[in-house]
Amino acid sequence: MTDHAGPGHDGSDAGLSAIISERRQLINLAYRLLGSLAEAEDVVQETYARWYAMSPQERDAIVSPGAWLTKVAGRVCLNVLSSARARRETYVGEWIPEPLPDPTEWTTGRPDGIGADPADRVTLDESVSMAFLVVLDAMTPAERVAFVLHDVFRYSFAEVAEIVGRTPAACRQLASSARRRIRDSRAAAAPASRQAGIVRDFKQAWEAQDINALIGLLDPGATGIADGGGLASALLRPIEGGEQIARYFAGLAARAPSLTLLERTVNGQPGLIAQQDGVTVSVFAFEVVDDRITRIWAVRNPDKLHPWTTG
Known part of the structure; x- marks a missing residue:
């Protein structure tokens, strides 16, 4: 395998450094493959x-240590993805990928305020x-690995085949299938500046408990999904419909x-966080299409909020 300059790669190939x-x-590769920073960190630890x-x-005999590490990490991720499907069946409520903050807002939850090692930050x-990530999560493990390695990190299908354990032609088909899934599931998103304005309007309407304003910002067929990780107060099923979502958020503000x-x-897009006594307790991601919010993902599972916790 050859070295690749994916997100966060510095190209150095000399010694321990x-x-x-x-x-x-x-870390960047494993997070995209798993949708979980905690699992990505475990994979990297196992790889090292x-x-x-x-x-x-044995180490000296390896021509490209970076390629070797990537191959091992990819295989470990493939195993994790395969076992994750069984674990998800027992997960309480909906499972949403772990949300990540902007690198400038990244923390570790330590009371001394020390931030995370830059090497642990994911390029957004x-x-x-x-x-x-939600579309990636619906793919088979092999599809996801083949697509991310080839389309995102630019590995050849011959290299991908070494990780997935299939022929290059089969990996090409896997990536093509994954590409169709993404194309079929995605609508043209609004520009980031427009998304930010709509999310800001949603925040203000939510704070004002203005149901009509919330309805006006939501697509009639919008979906709200919450991941509480078993919290008693968390939604277990998605909320369907803009009016139903508006009423839920207005009621939440009142409660x-x-x-x-x-x-x-x-995750690189305009969003919101909810804090209680200065501690982040929920993170909200949005999908905005044609100036309307079509999806809201709310993550409340404390295990997925460590990069957001400030105390």
Whole structure:
């Protein structure tokens, strides 16, 4: 396999520094494959454990350490994706990919306010938008791995085949199938500046408990999905319909008047967070099409909010 300059890759290939420098590349790859930063970090740790389990002679014999690390991480991700399907069947409520903040707002939840290692931060682009990750999550593990490695990180199908364990031709078909899924599920999103304005209007209408204003911002066929990870107060099923979503959010504002809503970047797109006593308790991602909100993803599972927690 050859080295690739995907998100966060610095191209260094000399000694220990080269191995360490691959960490961000691996985190970026694993998060896109798994939709979970915690699982991505576990995959990277496992990948490095396998590297250091080899003898110095075995490591010296590897021509491209970066390519070797990527191959191992991809295979570990494939195994995690395969087992994740069984785990999701027992997950309480809906499962939503783990939301990520803008790098400038990234924290670790430590009371001393020290931020995360830059090597652990994910480069935010279209391939990590919530809408994109949700579509990826509906794919088969092999489709997802083949598509992300080829279309996002630009690996050849011959290289992808080494990871997926299929022929290059089969990997080409997997990526093509994944591409069709994405094309069929995506509508033309509004420009980021327009999205930000609509999300801001939604925030203000929510705070004012203005049902009519909320209805005007929501597509009649909009869907609201919440991931509470088993929290008793979390929705277990999606809310269908703009009016129903508007009434739910207006009621939520009435039931929780102490919530503070803040505009934030969520997976590279305009979003909102809700804080209680300065601690982020919910993160909201939006899909905006034709100046209307078509989907809202609300993540309340505390296990998925560590990069957002400030205390």
